Amino acid sequence: MLQVKLPGLDLKNPIMPASGCFGFGREFAEYYDLSLLGSIMIKATTVSPRFGNPTPRVAETYGGMLNAIGLQNPGLDVVLTQELPFLEQFDVPIIANIAGSEEEDYIRVAEKISQSKNVHALELNISCPNVKHGGIAFGTDAVVAARLTEKVKKVSQVPVYVKLSPNVTDIVSIAKAIEAAGADGLTMINTLLGMRIDLRTRKPILANQTGGLSGPAIKPVAIRMVHEVAQAVHIPIIGMGGVQNAEDVLEFLLAGASAVAVGTANFVDPYVCPKIIEALPETLHKYGFASIVDCIGGSFK
């Protein structure tokens, strides 16, 4: 009922924590058995270790939050020798999110990390709004995005999903260019660029000034974009943006997503992913669906 098959991913259920909201799983493994999850999108990995941005790195907003972590991660070698081996104890396929400042960085990480035995797919992060070089610069221009996708596809041993930025005028044209470049799937959406200003200091709260908006506040934007892109491409979409419960998951599936990632909600309730998985069969039944697959794209099919 809950199974979904996607390129590289044989998912027991369609729920996975989104990259950046789950670290490399260690902390959440103290709360529950990670084998319950459909997949895990691990924190973005770059060639070298990165410290990220100065603090404050987060600020709450109405129904959401801004973050500007800045891709902090221990670097490719540590991820390969410590983080991925730690995750091998769980029966869960890993989607490795990869990032970089230049094309070469992405290619190097993709080549190495895609050889790890529990990495079943890559998620190409061309949409992080919080780093000065790379990140979103690769995701807002269709030609640049397509070229990078093509190069990563050449070296990757596993299917490549590309994470789209919502900070664009026409997301469909970028999605189509990435599909044409050979991507196996899309993940969407990354955070929306935003800012908050402290009335007392009269300065932006985040040290980075701007940050990525996430949480339930952005869900309607994500639903609209998944709905547009799903009808324009033939590759599967993993949808994300403000998912808090099983009803939200169904909304993304109806919009055209084939699986759903949960991000910010992990910070609100560490048990949110297993709770959603548990609630899914009853929720599907309540709205008259026999399975997850039965629900995908239901709003336009």
Next chain:
Amino acid sequence: MKKVEDMHLVQKKWLTPQIVQMTLKGGLVLQMNRPGQFVHLRVPDGSTLLRRPISIHAIDQEELIFDVIFRIEGKGTKLLSKLTVGDTIHVMGPLGNGFPVSVPQVQSGNTACLIGGGIGTPPLYELSKQLKQKGMQVIHILGFGSEKECILEDAFTKLGQTLISTVDGSKGTHGFVTDILKDKDIQADIYYSCGPVPMFSALEALNLPAPVYVSYEERMACGMGACYACVCKNKNQEGYKRICKEGPVFQAGEVEI
């Protein structure tokens, strides 16, 4: 496996018009051992998404209760402060590492000096209780803006000598906690502190003759080490620490804040 729990608010007391003390009851208390740890409280409103990290003030495992004390700072703490006896609060914790009480300096007959600033004073209370149980002498130096903001003087006085400073001079020594430390020539085997960052800088500048442990705060999201929001750099070596996970207590000079 770690747990979260809907805990019952069994007592509520306003210490000042802006500072409230709440007593919560539930099984999670059995996991609370170390002073200086914190709990992550869910604000009862969907628009206020992130939890609020609040330090633990006092623990009573026999009664299955613990206390938090917090000041209304913004929307989240305001909503939390409106909860009444009988309500439940979704609690995650205890989180973080807390104050070290198993270091060589902590032994019967030794003296600990606990230095608190404003709303940083509450977590020092459980610490003082535990140090006293270990046979230590405890001296408290507590600084506030003014007499009106002074909290917990009686509670701390019951455990040991308690000296107060106020910035406006309306109570105790006129000035800062560091003025008391300079004037009174207090000798201690270990120092613990919780308060605003400028206070920590002033403490560091005094070059106290024994180890100093300080408890920091920072804007957090997950509170469990996964999101990397509350990270600070190590001072004398490579790498970083997460305030929520490896902290919130560090030895003075250990991290860059």
